[in-house]
Amino acid sequence: xxxxxxYSEIGKLKTVLLHRPGRELENLTxxxxxxxxxxxxPYLKQAQVEHDNFANLLRSKGIEVLYLENLAAESLIxxxxxxxxxxxxxxxxxxxxxxxxxxxxxxxLNISDMQKLIDLTMAGISKSDLDFEEDSFSDKKERDNLxxxxxxxxxxxxxxxxxSIGKGISLNKMNSETRNRETIYGQYIFDxxxxxxxKDIPRLYDxxxxxxxxxxxxxxxxxxxxxxxxxxxxxxxxxxxxxxNIFREDMGFKKILAFDIGEHRKFMHLDTVFTMVDYNKFTxxxxxEDELKVxxxxxxxxxxxxxxxxxxxxxxxxxxxxLEEVILLRCGAGCDVxxxxxxxxxxxxxxxxxxxxxxxxxxxxxxxxxxxKAGIKLNYIPGSELVRGRGGPRCMSMPLFREDI
Ligand SMILES: NC(=O)NCCC[C@H](N)C(=O)O
Numbered sequence: 001x002x003x004x005x006x007y008s009e010i011g012k013l014k015t016v017l018l019h020r021p022g023r024e025l026e027n028l029t030x031x032x033x034x035x036x037x038x039x040x041x042p043y044l045k046q047a048q049v050e051h052d053n054f055a056n057l058l059r060s061k062g063i064e065v066l067y068l069e070n071l072a073a074e075s076l077i078x079x080x081x082x083x084x085x086x087x088x089x090x091x092x093x094x095x096x097x098x099x100x101x102x103x104x105x106x107x108x109l110n111i112s113d114m115q116k117l118i119d120l121t122m123a124g125i126s127k128s129d130l131d132f133e134e135d136s137f138s139d140k141k142e143r144d145n146l147x148x149x150x151x152x153x154x155x156x157x158x159x160x161x162x163x164s165i166g167k168g169i170s171l172n173k174m175n176s177e178t179r180n181r182e183t184i185y186g187q188y189i190f191d192x193x194x195x196x197x198x199k200d201i202p203r204l205y206d207x208x209x210x211x212x213x214x215x216x217x218x219x220x221x222x223x224x225x226x227x228x229x230x231x232x233x234x235x236x237x238x239x240x241x242x243x244x245n246i247f248r249e250d251m252g253f254k255k256i257l258a259f260d261i262g263e264h265r266k267f268m269h270l271d272t273v274f275t276m277v278d279y280n281k282f283t284x285x286x287x288x289e290d291e292l293k294v295x296x297x298x299x300x301x302x303x304x305x306x307x308x309x310x311x312x313x314x315x316x317x318x319x320x321x322x323l324e325e326v327i328l329l330r331c332g333a334g335c336d337v338x339x340x341x342x343x344x345x346x347x348x349x350x351x352x353x354x355x356x357x358x359x360x361x362x363x364x365x366x367x368x369x370x371x372x373k374a375g376i377k378l379n380y381i382p383g384s385e386l387v388r389g390r391g392g393p394r395c396m397s398m399p400l401f402r403e404d405i
Contacts (some may be wrong), residue, residue, distance in 0.1 A: 360378055
């Protein structure tokens, strides 16, 4: 059996990957918020309560919930792999000072519990955690820094650093340094984890690529069509490279739609403004509709053909998904102020767990009511702390297996 099977956005969800927020959130401080892509510092205890509630809801629907941190720990299968991981982790954490790199390496090597080791690499290591000689820093920037190793607070957005697509995975090159460090866990899971490493899972993108692509921009609209956002995080060139790899693997995907949503922090990925909730129903943030440009990319005998689609979003979706009608459910239900506020709080970032059934934050009542009136079944989760990282149910989950529709 394949471990990865994702040919839609809405097929019944069977297995999903989460990351329970950990101490990395407590290593957020005001001076680092911008660099670490956060708007505020969540209260960890409450964020964990909210996240556990999300995981329990998924389990109550019969969905297998896996945790990134557990898979990563289980991937350090022997001392050799452990040491290779530590070396690569420290290299990517840019510990320039040889002396401190050696001390940190010894510190990590001495941890025999792999879970503890992984959790620490995620949380980061502050200067107050370890008793190192400050004077040994040659570089002023390193001396002034609060951390030896910076935390990775965005890990609970498992949607972004790699994506399951068809039977393959796109191990993404992230746009920011902080998020690109996260992709090391996916690398070790797919190289070494007993459940995933032996399955010949096709690789659809390389985390060392030159241009970035992020999972929040990758949406599987049908078994033939993938939408990819061209955004603050994903370049058109990356979409073309990704398309080439998709067509090479011959998994049945025939068309890539590149949705150019512009570069904005408030909607950094396509899934913050557009998600699929049923066979012919989509959430959409009205602010993107006027500016949106859509390009279709197909494979013509080994050569990519790209053309701009000059039509409304509805008509483009009808055409490419072979549908008679599509319904766009606008965030804020027609009110621009509500749309702006609720989109900021991830009202359009729904996670479909079956056709017509989604998980949403309870804090967006207007958009939620609009979806409900359109016949969508809603499951609510609280997210007052989780939302401070700017992501909703879709951002916080990576489906590994969906039933085909
Ligand atoms: N798919 C998503 O939109 N994920 C949310 C990512 C939020 C995170 N703070 C980031 O800026 O990358």
